[in-house]
Amino acid sequence: MAKASARAAGASRSTARRAKRPxxxxxxxxxxxxxVGATPEExxxxxxxxxxxxxxxxxSMAQKQREISVSEFFVKNRHLLGFDxxxxxxxxxxxxxxxxxxxxxxxxxxxxxxxxxxxxLALEARRPQDAELTKGEGRFLVVVQDNGPGIVKAQVxxxxxxxxxxxxxxxxxxxxxxxxxxxxxxxxxxxxxTGKPIRVxxxxxxxKDAHVFEIQLDTRKNEPVVTHDEALSEWHQEHGTRVELEIxxxxxxxxxxxxxxxxxxxLANPHATIHYTRPVGAAQRENADRPGNETxxxxxxxxxxxxxxxxIKPHPHGVELGALMLMAQExxxxxxxxxxxxxxxxVSAGAAADILSHVPWGRKAVKPRQLAENRAMAEALxxxxxxxxxxxxxxxxxxxxxxELMRKGLVSFLTVIESEGDEEEGAQLDLDSAGMKSKRAPxxxxxxxxxxxxxxxxxExxxxxxxxxxxxxxxxxxxKIKGHNYFIATVTRSPKVYRGNPFxxxxxxxxxxxWPADKTIELFRFANRVPLLFQRGACGITExxxxxxxxxxxxxxxxNSLPVGPMALLVHIASVWVPFTSxxxxxxxxxxxxxxxxxxxxxxxxxxxxTFIRKRKAEDYQAERRSIFERYIEEVAIAIGKxxxxxxxxxxxxxxxxxxxxxxxxxxxxxxAALEKGEDEARPAKGKAARGxxxxxxxxxxxxxxxxxxxxx
Numbered sequence: 001m002a003k004a005s006a007r008a009a010g011a012s013r014s015t016a017r018r019a020k021r022p023x024x025x026x027x028x029x030x031x032x033x034x035x036v037g038a039t040p041e042e043x044x045x046x047x048x049x050x051x052x053x054x055x056x057x058x059x060s061m062a063q064k065q066r067e068i069s070v071s072e073f074f075v076k077n078r079h080l081l082g083f084d085x086x087x088x089x090x091x092x093x094x095x096x097x098x099x100x101x102x103x104x105x106x107x108x109x110x111x112x113x114x115x116x117x118x119x120x121l122a123l124e125a126r127r128p129q130d131a132e133l134t135k136g137e138g139r140f141l142v143v144v145q146d147n148g149p150g151i152v153k154a155q156v157x158x159x160x161x162x163x164x165x166x167x168x169x170x171x172x173x174x175x176x177x178x179x180x181x182x183x184x185x186x187x188x189x190x191x192x193x194t195g196k197p198i199r200v201x202x203x204x205x206x207x208k209d210a211h212v213f214e215i216q217l218d219t220r221k222n223e224p225v226v227t228h229d230e231a232l233s234e235w236h237q238e239h240g241t242r243v244e245l246e247i248x249x250x251x252x253x254x255x256x257x258x259x260x261x262x263x264x265x266x267l268a269n270p271h272a273t274i275h276y277t278r279p280v281g282a283a284q285r286e287n288a289d290r291p292g293n294e295t296x297x298x299x300x301x302x303x304x305x306x307x308x309x310x311x312i313k314p315h316p317h318g319v320e321l322g323a324l325m326l327m328a329q330e331x332x333x334x335x336x337x338x339x340x341x342x343x344x345x346x347v348s349a350g351a352a353a354d355i356l357s358h359v360p361w362g363r364k365a366v367k368p369r370q371l372a373e374n375r376a377m378a379e380a381l382x383x384x385x386x387x388x389x390x391x392x393x394x395x396x397x398x399x400x401x402x403x404e405l406m407r408k409g410l411v412s413f414l415t416v417i418e419s420e421g422d423e424e425e426g427a428q429l430d431l432d433s434a435g436m437k438s439k440r441a442p443x444x445x446x447x448x449x450x451x452x453x454x455x456x457x458x459x460e461x462x463x464x465x466x467x468x469x470x471x472x473x474x475x476x477x478x479x480k481i482k483g484h485n486y487f488i489a490t491v492t493r494s495p496k497v498y499r500g501n502p503f504x505x506x507x508x509x510x511x512x513x514x515w516p517a518d519k520t521i522e523l524f525r526f527a528n529r530v531p532l533l534f535q536r537g538a539c540g541i542t543e544x545x546x547x548x549x550x551x552x553x554x555x556x557x558x559x560n561s562l563p564v565g566p567m568a569l570l571v572h573i574a575s576v577w578v579p580f581t582s583x584x585x586x587x588x589x590x591x592x593x594x595x596x597x598x599x600x601x602x603x604x605x606x607x608x609x610x611t612f613i614r615k616r617k618a619e620d621y622q623a624e625r626r627s628i629f630e631r632y633i634e635e636v637a638i639a640i641g642k643x644x645x646x647x648x649x650x651x652x653x654x655x656x657x658x659x660x661x662x663x664x665x666x667x668x669x670x671x672x673a674a675l676e677k678g679e680d681e682a683r684p685a686k687g688k689a690a691r692g693x694x695x696x697x698x699x700x701x702x703x704x705x706x707x708x709x710x711x712x713x
Contacts (some may be wrong), residue, residue: 004230070222074185081182081583089248091261092186099176101144104148105146112272116144116274116276118143122138137249138249139194140249147239150239156211160214161226163217172313175528198244201244212230216343267413269409270408271300272308277294301409302405309399310394310396317390321379328371331343358387381468406492406572410490410568414481415481483511486510486511491506491508491601496597501575505597511612516566519554521569529572532586540591541563542585548599553607554609555567573598
């Protein structure tokens, strides 16, 4: 009885707990009560649950479906185009406009002269005494003007008000723009954030009128809407284009990116002149009591235009099966042999016959359209193309910077950004830091020298200042820029191919100067002369430099990191189609062929750098030895003067000549010994055995002869 009552009490408690937690009923398999009059089979069958009510039907869902325009897609996904935030959107807007201007000028054979302006509208609208730079988000006017060939009136609305419209997408030719989506996306962003249209002024010739357009983008249809069209008979430029765009941006956070972009654009385009106007605060300007605009000019380093890139046809080794079938369907050739010769590069009549010999129907007269209709025939042809050895695609479609222009660009770049302040503060690699840096006043310099002089003896303090050390003779590859010596080396690799697309890698480095030796190197990435400022860690260029073992070239390098040292490294990829990782064109994809070329170019530059560092270390070592000798020359000259009753001055000069002569001879011997080290190791010491143990070595004889000559003098 007691056990039964206990079980009953436990059951009641569990029932109470389940009442408090109804979700536990989901895990219990409750038996359904039997239906009265049901057969044993029906009683054993599980009870059918009622079907849920249908919320939508196929017909109702079909009514909601509609076409999505590309502009609607990018309105909601504008981060894919580089408009992630107001600070980055400012740079993307400027970059797209500048890229179009440089492309237009180079294609027309005109030396580019660009004017880039950023105006803080809130700053310019305030009274002078209340004028301050906008902090955080605000409205800014971006103006980009060029002296290019201009744009035909009928094409202006489509270029600036229609996404995926351009002339570069279908051409295999090196250019900065690729997708026809950049400047129209910037106009779309400005329209979304400010509601104002983009304003474009263009003129195609001196005898033609300039036209001013205000264009908006209809995102539903991806079509331009012209809100203003005006003809100007007088304009200050004979030909060119001016783009004005008002956007919401953050200058406070984005100015460093814009400054870097302008610097690097001048570096990779030494043939262009860039006038850059930016809003600055009063603390950043000289002789200014209030904020305003400041103009910086980057003059061109050369009047030579880049080599003109020629459009080429696709290479058959890079075409895929679906693309081959589509090209065959659109071909107007009579047979497959003519189709291969007309549609692809490096396919002659003999090469086409060689390809067709690998397919069973090669001797028949087959029209190209049959390939589009018969996938088996197209697949057999595609396989035969891959098995046939063909010449690499032509490389006249590329326009690399070149070794000489790359060197001039580095010198011009260093001349503009190199700080004129104290060496101990390090070099400034961006314009905003260089502009904000104030020069030390003369009184401050005297106070600093006095502070350094504390603790020194009176005799040392009263000693005259040492004479300045004369500059070393000019060395090959060394450029003196604002008092600092930089070693500059450049390498341009021969063109290679990835997926049938030609590409070329260039690397340049600048080493030394006043840059800090304990910081990571500066890596400048470029693709078709366009700076890549974001996603450095996700870029194939960075991976290629990190995988290079820079310790072989006398630089320290942490594991899986960039090297450490006073160096700036420029890497440029030129290609008819750069494989970017996204539409924003911020990083290069990790193709093995491209990574290999980057590493080979970096290694070639590294060997030049290692030779320079070894030579400089040897010179420093000999100079140190000479300085140790010179410390005691004064005392030795005075002592000898007392003994010989001569003036110590001439004796000191003779000793200095001997010191320079001996150290220079030893330095030449060490260099010669390093070159002949392999031969000496192959031939054991025969000379030592021949002359005997008691005879002195040639080096000892030369030292003794030098000492005798000094004693005689």
